[in-house]
Amino acid sequence: MVSRVIPVDDFDLVIFGATGDLAHRKxxxxxxxRFVAGQIPATSRIIGAAxxxxxxxxxxxxxARAISEFAGVKANDPRLAQFLDLLGYVAIDARGEGGWTDxxxxxxxxxxxxxxxxxxxxxxxxxxERLANFGIVDSRSRIVVEKPFGRDLDSARALNATLARxxxxxxxxxxxxxLGKETVQNLMAVRFANILFEPLWNxxxxxxxxxxxxxTVGVAGxxxxxxxxxxxxxxxxxxxxxLLCLIAMEPPYHFDPDAVxxxxxxxxxALEPLEPGDIVRGQYQADGREPGYLDDSExxxxxxxxxxxxxxxxxxxxxxxxPFYLRTGKKLRARTSEIAITFKEPxxxxxxxxxxxxxxxxxxxxxxxxxxxxxVMIKEPGPGGMRLVQVPLDMSFADALGTxxxxxxxxxxxxIMDVIRGNQTLFMRGDEVExxxxxxxxxxxxxxxxxxxxxxxDAGSSGPEEALRxxxxxxxxxxxxxx
Ligand code: NAP
Numbered sequence: 001m002v003s004r005v006i007p008v009d010d011f012d013l014v015i016f017g018a019t020g021d022l023a024h025r026k027x028x029x030x031x032x033x034r035f036v037a038g039q040i041p042a043t044s045r046i047i048g049a050a051x052x053x054x055x056x057x058x059x060x061x062x063x064a065r066a067i068s069e070f071a072g073v074k075a076n077d078p079r080l081a082q083f084l085d086l087l088g089y090v091a092i093d094a095r096g097e098g099g100w101t102d103x104x105x106x107x108x109x110x111x112x113x114x115x116x117x118x119x120x121x122x123x124x125x126x127x128x129e130r131l132a133n134f135g136i137v138d139s140r141s142r143i144v145v146e147k148p149f150g151r152d153l154d155s156a157r158a159l160n161a162t163l164a165r166x167x168x169x170x171x172x173x174x175x176x177x178x179l180g181k182e183t184v185q186n187l188m189a190v191r192f193a194n195i196l197f198e199p200l201w202n203x204x205x206x207x208x209x210x211x212x213x214x215x216t217v218g219v220a221g222x223x224x225x226x227x228x229x230x231x232x233x234x235x236x237x238x239x240x241x242x243l244l245c246l247i248a249m250e251p252p253y254h255f256d257p258d259a260v261x262x263x264x265x266x267x268x269x270a271l272e273p274l275e276p277g278d279i280v281r282g283q284y285q286a287d288g289r290e291p292g293y294l295d296d297s298e299x300x301x302x303x304x305x306x307x308x309x310x311x312x313x314x315x316x317x318x319x320x321x322x323p324f325y326l327r328t329g330k331k332l333r334a335r336t337s338e339i340a341i342t343f344k345e346p347x348x349x350x351x352x353x354x355x356x357x358x359x360x361x362x363x364x365x366x367x368x369x370x371x372x373x374x375x376v377m378i379k380e381p382g383p384g385g386m387r388l389v390q391v392p393l394d395m396s397f398a399d400a401l402g403t404x405x406x407x408x409x410x411x412x413x414x415x416i417m418d419v420i421r422g423n424q425t426l427f428m429r430g431d432e433v434e435x436x437x438x439x440x441x442x443x444x445x446x447x448x449x450x451x452x453x454x455x456x457x458d459a460g461s462s463g464p465e466e467a468l469r470x471x472x473x474x475x476x477x478x479x480x481x482x483x
Contacts, residue, residue, distance in 0.1 A: 019052045187247065
């Protein structure tokens, strides 16, 4: 089964930061793939903007190299040449006055207009201001802003206020690429398009939830950036919080941007402040062959966490008594992202000698091999009488939908197409981001005020021992981290 491609309206997309890493690795290759899929009208235009002085031709060559490398397309593929025809370039310094009139002349009035701010957040205000002052944008224009959206509540508020000077909330698309993942959207489909799960989706039937985002890479190469961030800012405040919201939220009255985001916001506001004993921070250590975090970060005194595990409680009727355990880290055993929902054990077993029934578990895999796995009890096949065994009802989307996934849009592609369609459902609203920081700030502040050091853990392990104890204390265990 191949997904239906619905072309978007004719558009002009301006990419600020078009010469940067994100544009090269994700945005341009993603747009190319959507073009090849027939989703982008051939009249649309993609205009790169950055300080580098170059003309349209040089930018097309640059884009061709990036697309060949990151979309795996041959340089002589005729579809690449067709796509490059859509591309143009304007040299602009976000803080200067040159180039803006040229840009204004290039952006058409009748087409959908979107401006992707793929630059450092410090430049968002400069770009927004000049787009407005040069009369390039109006109330129909859309802007896309990248993470990080602030580094605490104050900076996020300031950023929101800066953008709000020139744009209405319905024009602002804050990207969290996790929300563009197929499985993340499937979470909503599974919950709200089936009768099977939702009646059980509460503290009465769910024992606990585990959310894991594990990476095998360290921070080498971007150590100085990461050292100012750490796992809480880099992963928890945004991606993991979004996953938590989608699992925990009430059913929205409609699959509509504000209805969905209202429900997510209520979850964030219902998060209880974290108790000091409910969080473990870790740092991977050198093992003789591989450098440790302190080598990679180049700050021998750094207390920044490359791993964090926490027990989160949601204070509302649905979730009172069901903890959510979150963990994320670098240099762990495998690269995997998953959400595991462990149901409660059946209240009574009628099978006395057949073995105790185990709790059902629903695992939603985000990567690798997106899919779902529901563990259920059945009778062990064969003549040995009634013996119970737990088996997985395993659904890999690749198998179930008859695709290896290569024809599915990746998160960035999907989200950019949503911007053109004017659909904000999978983008974070300003109040959501602020509420997430309001919950995270005290956790970060308490750590900064303390003298504690992060718990060391070995590269290739599952994280620090202390994180295992966080679970054992509650008579629970983390799921194994494996690809
Ligand atoms: P990058 O490689 O450093 O690229 C920055 C871009 O901004 C370049 O095109 C640069 O081009 C342009 N630029 C810098 N100063 C400028 C100015 N004064 N006026 C106009 N353009 C200017 O950064 P990146 O990795 O692409 O990241 C871009 C944004 O995406 C950042 O906010 C980052 O946090 C976010 N992000 C990136 C990734 C990723 O995987 N790379 C992932 C998530 C989020 P010139 O030097 O030619 O001006």
